Structures are given as structure tokens and as C-alpha cells.
Amino acid sequence: MQTQSIQTQEKMKTVKAAWDKAPAGAKKDKSLKHYQAAEKAHKDKNDKETNRELDEATKALV
Numbered sequence: 134m135q136t137q138s139i140q141t142q143e144k145m146k147t148v149k150a151a152w153d154k155a156p157a158g159a160k161k162d163k164s165l166k167h168y169q170a171a172e173k174a175h176k177d178k179n180d181k182e183t184n185r186e187l188d189e190a191t192k193a194l195v
Contacts, residue, residue: 148171152165152168167189171184
């Protein structure tokens, strides 16, 4: 489980970096909501939900 958590932390960093580089607008706003939900899930130690929200945050930026 420790490995999964480390992978999730790395994924959070990657998604946050992509979000930081994204231009302002509706896509970035939608992505932020998913990223914030991922942060909450991560705080609750729910890797499955964290990863789902990170995937949604990434999709929102496309």
C-alpha cells in the first residue's frame, strides 16, 4: 500500500504541474475542482478516489 501512496503523491505533483501551466478558463476551473477533491481524498487516505479525481482533473484540461 505504501508504494501506491507514493505513486499517488507523484501523480498529484504531475497533475498540479500540468494545471499550473494551463491557460486560465473554464477547463482550468473544472480541473481545479477535481484536483481539490483529489486533495481531500488523499488526506482521507483514499488512493482509489484520489486517482479517479486526478484522472478527471487531467481530462478536464484537454
